[in-house]
Amino acid sequence: MRSYSVLEHNRPLVPVESEIPRLVGSQVLVKIGHAGVCHTDVHLWEGAYNLGGGKTLAISERGIHPPLTLGHEISGEIVATGPDADVTCIGRKCVVHPWLGCGECATCQRGQENLCMTPQFLGVQHPGGFSEYVIVPDPRFCVEIGDLDPAQAALMACSGVTTYSAIRKFGDILKDEPLVILGAGGLGFMALSILKALGHKGAIVVDIEDSKLDAAKNAGALTTINSGDEDAAQQIIDATSGGAVAVLDLVGAEPTINLAIASVVRGARIVVCGLYGGELVVPLPYIPMRPLHIQGSWVGNLRELKELIQLAREHGVNHVPVQERPLSEADSVLNELKNGEFVGRAVLVP
Ligand SMILES: [Zn+2]
Ligand SMILES: [Zn+2]
Structure with a gap:
């Protein structure tokens, strides 16, 4: 062979x-x-x-x-x-x-x-x-x-399966709540398609490039937000009626994870799947007081x-x-x- x-x-x-x-x-x-x-x-x-x-x-x-x-x-x-x-x-x-x-x-x-x-x-x-x-x-x-x-x-x-496994980590909450997807690359589009197939509510897609956001909109995103906007976190909070309960970070960079933490409600879940790199510094009291779930997903x-x-x-x-x-x-x-x-x-x- x-x-x-x-x-x-x-x-x-x-x-x-x-x-x-x-x-x-x-x-x-x-x-x-x-x-x-x-x-x-x-x-x-x-x-x-x-x-x-x-x-x-x-x-x-x-x-x-x-x-x-x-x-x-x-x-x-x-x-x-x-x-x-x-x-x-x-x-x-x-x-x-x-x-x-x-x-x-x-x-x-x-x-x-x-x-x-x-x-x-x-x-x-x-x-x-x-x-x-x-x-x-x-x-x-x-x-x-x-x-x-x-x-x-x-x-x-x-x-x-990388995208599917990450989405399943949010459980059934996505039936009624939008998923905030950070990163409109290949996995982002896959995620939109999987959410639709699962009969879930859909996604708010965040990216730094307007052309990708337009494509995400055409692919069925509920709303799109440019993460380069100074008030991007506030836009996510407004689009989710008070803060996101579920954020999927497909980039995995310092700006994206920090945007996620800035735009979620208490008790929210953030799943990190991207491997861009960098470090995360979070005041420890946030973990119990807000209480945050920050979870990784690997294939x-x-x-x-x-x-x-x-x-x-x-x-x-x-x-x-x-x-x-x-x-x-x-x-x-x-x-x-x-x-x-x-x-x-x-x-x-x-
Ligand atoms: Zn083994
Ligand atoms: Zn591969």
């Missing part, structure tokens, strides 16, 4: 031919139909995450070293099973849940493998989607997609991916436009993404 792999950080991806490994235990082999390319892939290729404020985190500190086969947004079809896997899963058209853990620890046993202390993510610690095939440790991680568009379904594994778990795929199959969930590219162009796609030349999302097709 052919994969496009990182043999050295910041060097072009290299086509690598290898034998398909013999499957063991309950492993299954997925023939890849589509593999999304994400900004995380760019960071893994470069070998460092940007923490903001000029700080970086080398991925080697996390024990991740080349050779790497990137790609964690994978859809395809199960074509072979290991000796202990149920053969009836062969032929299943699926999206692969890539956020795997050790499978043994208490966190994994609770079904939160995305939070395992020894992550085994596909496309990070294990070979991922920039390839013709991927090995998945168990067919339960291959979520059936039915007649969903397979390119769109692939993206559900990352930006989709999503298998149950949430299944719920999202179900939602997408029943109600439709729109993503940003997708551009399909041949797998052989994996290296140029990464470069285009790095240089900000890419509009929408790129999906590689082997």
Whole structure:
């Protein structure tokens, strides 16, 4: 099988031919139909995450070293099973849940493998989607997609489940209350679509760029607010009749989290999903007295991916436009993404 792999950080991806490994235990082999390319892939290729404020985190500190086969947004079809896997899963058209853990620890046993202390993510610690095939440790991680568009379904594994998991952390309060979304990028649009599919009230979208706010309005935002306005916090308070109860920070920068804290009511929940970087300084008495919930959200778990795929199959969930590219162009796609030349999302097709 052919994969496009990182043999050295910041060097072009290299086509690598290898034998398909013999499957063991309950492993299954997925023939890849589509593999999304994400900004995380760019960071893994470069070998460092940007923490903001000029700080970086080398991925080697996390024990991740080349050779790497990137790609964690994978859809395809199960074509072979290991000796202990149920053969009836062969032929299943699926999206692969890539956020795997050790499978043994208490966190994994609770079904939160995305939070395992020894992550085994596909496309990070294990070979991922920039390839013709991927090995998945168990067919339960291959979520059936039915007649969903397979390119769109692939993206559900990352930006989709990240957004869905963050939204679910607010619970049912969003049925009646608007969600304030900070950041009108790809995840912001995904969030609007998921809220609609869930039958929730909708969202007030805040961003610093008017063109993005116009697009958010067209995508169904209840109201839009420019965070560059001096009175942005007051505008949010007015638009939410006295203060927001739910804020989703998809940027994760000092100005956005501080805007969130300035515009919420007592008892509100703020979920931070963005990774822009910076620091948060809050007077400690605020936490009990206001009382604030500030919660992080990190990708999503298998149950949430299944719920999202179900939602997408029943109600439709729109993503940003997708551009399909041949797998052989994996290296140029990464470069285009790095240089900000890419509009929408790129999906590689082997
Ligand atoms: Zn991703
Ligand atoms: Zn674990």
